[in-house]
Amino acid sequence: MGKSIYSDFILKNVPRVITQVDRDEHSTTYGSCDRNHWHLKTRDFTSSILQQTGLSLALLYSVNFDGNIYYKNENLKKWSEATVYYWSKIQLKDGSFNEYYPYEHGFPPTAFSLYGACETYKRLEMMDETLIDKFRKTGKYLISHIEERAFNQEIASITALYSLFTIIKEDWVLAGIEPKLNRVLKLQSSEGWFPEYGGADLGYLSVALDMLSEYYYMSGDTRVKTPIQCVINFITYFVHPDGTIGGEYGSRNTTYFLPNGIENAVQFGDVNAAAIKDRLFNNSKMYNYFMDSVDDRYFSHYLMHSFLKAIEKERDNTNVNTVEKLPFLYNHCEYFKESGLISATKLPYHVIISLRKGGVIKVWRDGEEILIDCGYRVNYGKGKVAATNWLDPSYQISFGNHVAKVRGSMNVVSLKVSTPIMHMGLRLVAFLLGNKIISFLKKKMIFANKHSDIKFERIIDFRDTEIIIKDTIESNHKIRLEKASNMSLRHVASGKFYSDSDLLSETGVIATGINEAKINIIVSLDDGKVTYQYEQLA
Structure with a gap:
């Protein structure tokens, strides 16, 4: 098995991601992924968006790559399952979740955490009708709510709902996805980007790309293939010569970039995606790599599981050659x-x-x-x-x-x-x-x-x-x-x-x-x- 472009970055950061999880089976917060809550006691509730860490653990358990000492380790599986059960425990009555405040009923924690929980459930082949009932409740909440300004969150809700559909196979989920997807595609800029608080932002665009391409990967819905390619074409113009991307000129000033959407596009032969991958991720093993400064919260949020999904798909992308030059x-x-x-x-x-x-x-x-x-x-x-x-x-x-x-x-x-x-x-x-x-x-x-x-x-x-x-x-x-x-x-x-x-x-x-x-x-x-x-x- 050849060494992946992503493996060094993953392996040097996995320990601090696992550290965020309460791994004590006798703890009342067993499975919480918010260290500030269960360990430091500086927060009196779990920020549920961090429960996506469970998906990172499930991927570490199930994806074999060079240096992955966590592969098929039963402790990883147990801890990952515990994050889903804890997620179900902290669900609010209407199916939503909190991120920054109790009783917040936030859209991002609801969308991203449902995605993480459903994907973990499937990957670990869990079987529990009680959890499925919890998934349904959150799915119904997402269908009845829209995030109007941060499109990465709205796209995440679409992907989360489709992941739910793959579990329960109930048509009301597809019916709920349809107006959301139509709205998102209609409001994509003709330049290729999705709006983030009124403008284009490269970091959050990579989140939108990750989620939209994952929806395509699961559903095969060809309506999103061209929009995905338009996103990637736009991104090419903002890859920097020093191997960084984004920053002060973006609408939300972000300086990170998720790889999974790019790797998905490489899978269907997008040469621009291959060029972006080579420039942004080839140096990920270096000591001064630009994403080394991402904090623990966002590693636990979506960064780590994006890298792990990318390394899994990379195994099937070996025949794509980089022939396209970046601008x-x-x-x-x-x-x-x-x-x-x-x-x-x-x-x-x-x-x-x-x-x-x-x-x-x-x-x-x-x-x-x-x-x-x-x-x-x-x-x-x-x-x-x-x-x-x-x-x-x-x-x-x-x-x-x-x-x-x-x-x-x-x-x-x-x-x-x-x-x-x-x-x-x-x-x-x-x-x-x-x-x-x-x-x-x-x-x-x-x-x-x-x-x-x-x-x-x-x-x-x-x-x-x-x-x-x-x-x-x-x-x-x-x-x-x-x-x-x-x-x-x-x-x-x-x-x-x-x-x-x-x-x-x-x-x-x-x-x-x-x-x-x-x-x-x-x-x-x-x-x-x-x-x-x-x-x-x-």
Whole structure:
């Protein structure tokens, strides 16, 4: 058996995933996958989305690959089965589950945990009508609810429901899937991406791809094959020369990527998928691999089982050759108007820009990132910040003749910190209003678009020998202008994982007590030198 491209990454991270599981058979929380609950006692309930760890254990038990010491180990099987029984134990009366708050009735934990539980049940050949009744209840909940803005979650509900159908073979499940699937496919961007809080995000797009391709893998529904290929074609433009993907230009700023959707597409001969796989996962055994910074929560959530599903499918994909070049390897300039993203290469340079996020720009030279510029901030104090790098549909954007423009008003964002009183209040709201708390929190932490009176414009001019960025900031009152950090102001649970871009990002005060600023940033295409010129600060 040859060594897989994924095996080293899996094996070096499996121990910390298993550590999350309560493996004591006499414990009342036996099978809980939330270490903060069962061991550290810092949470008084289990975040049920983490029960997907059970699927990772089931895959480790059932998939044989080089170095897998867990294969056919009966303890793995017992622990995995225990996660499903514990999942059934913490199910709410309406079939839903909690993630962040008790009585939350959250959509993501319900969708993802049903998928994990059903797949574990099938893989371990479990037989228990009580569990099947629990599956049915959760399935009915998902059919009666829709996640409107985070499409990876809605697609996960479709895949979870189909997995349920493969167990119970009842037509009401297929009938419930149909309107969900039709809606998702109808709202896919013509550019290939599925919306994530108003824009395209590469990490969450990989989750959507994982789930949609898994639905195809189980169902054979040919309606989703072309949409899957459109997703993959879009992704190719945002694979970076240094073997990373995503980040500051995405709608949710994610910097990870799930492999299972890519491996599924390789299985039906997609050469773009094979090229993405080679670039993103070939270095997974290296000490500074870009996904080493993913935290324990997201390894337990969907990252580990995606890698394990991918390694299982890889055994059947050995005849697919990588012949397609990724866009960063050849000269091109592609403007995706709906997402506001630009991918451009003039060898040896590669550039990605997000106009919808105020002109965030990343530049690579000879495979090395040399510039990350996220615009500007004005700090009002006490966690209140105005910034240019906020996903805003009201920004005026354009691109033509190799010149990109964006103008608009800085958005004001308040950075929230939990306090005992706030925490108690949110729990009370969750108890009284259930899943309405999620809409409330999203409005406060994710969709808080509030314009300041500070105007900005960014013009990015691609020339033969240089890239010139011209910025203008105007305010009716005196401001303290600072370079923006690459740390996202939008709350994203799977965001702010460390990346090497953090070392490149420059922050600091530009000027204090000014009404206007004109700043030029020049990137030389001869030597890669980046120069800042402060033309006017008044």
